Amino acid sequence: GENVEQHPSTLSVQEGDSAVIKCTYSDSASNYFPWYKQELGKRPQLIIDIRSNVGEKKDQRIAVTLNKTAKHFSLHITETQPEDSAVYFCAAPMAGGTSYGKLTFGQGTILTVHP
Amino acid sequence: GAGVSQSPSNKVTEKGKDVELRCDPISGHTALYWYRQSLGQGLEFLIYFQGNSAPDKSGLPSDRFSAERTGGSVSTLTIQRTQQEDSAVYLCASSLRARADSSYEQYFGPGTRLTVT
Numbered sequence: 001g002e003n004v005e006q007h008p009s010t011l012s013v014q015e016g017d018s019a020v021i022k023c024t025y026s027d028s029a030s031n032y033f034p035w036y037k038q039e040l041g042k043r044p045q046l047i048i049d050i051r052s053n054v055g056e057k058k059d060q061r062i063a064v065t066l067n068k069t070a071k072h073f074s075l076h077i078t079e080t081q082p083e084d085s086a087v088y089f090c091a092a093p094m095a096g097g098t099s100y101g102k103l104t105f106g107q108g109t110i111l112t113v114h115p
Numbered sequence: 116g117a118g119v120s121q122s123p124s125n126k127v128t129e130k131g132k133d134v135e136l137r138c139d140p141i142s143g144h145t146a147l148y149w150y151r152q153s154l155g156q157g158l159e160f161l162i163y164f165q166g167n168s169a170p171d172k173s174g175l176p177s178d179r180f181s182a183e184r185t186g187g188s189v190s191t192l193t194i195q196r197t198q199q200e201d202s203a204v205y206l207c208a209s210s211l212r213a214r215a216d217s218s219y220e221q222y223f224g225p226g227t228r229l230t231v232t
Contacts, residue, residue: 046221098168101212108158
């Protein structure tokens, strides 16, 4: 099955700085890489995703980059704001077998943005 | 449209009792997942239903846990003889049917907070 490793487990930045979270995955056939944000007491929600036919995708202050050769993808948040403080999860799907499409989540990164 | 709903939102039960947690996925979503999230922890996969295929039960922590999905829609997670370590938030998520060449966004429900006393 898929194995996803996420780093760092905690990240503390000053407001206005950039934040980068990195994930590695094991299944070279994986083709979809989402990032979820979970605010305290809330459900996880998708913030951005990338498919394997592109190397980078941006949406305002957030971006995701994908390196298929190295099997890693990263979340970049620029000009961080206190409301960016949350837990962020990456995920990758199983690309084959009877459970294809099943997402495996990383361990999560607790991002704290200090005003 | 309506999102994923779960009930109850909170459940307090005594150790040794059985509990049933319900998930109503988004209409038309054939993939359904159950996860467990302990305080401050990540998403622990429990079970995955994909259309009419046999469910992937590889994440169920013990035989006290079971789940079913009736008519390809509503799902129920049952925990028998609850233990204190079962206390957690149980999250359900649904998505469109994954294809061999693509996957889709999972939409999460609000969760059920289970407390075993």
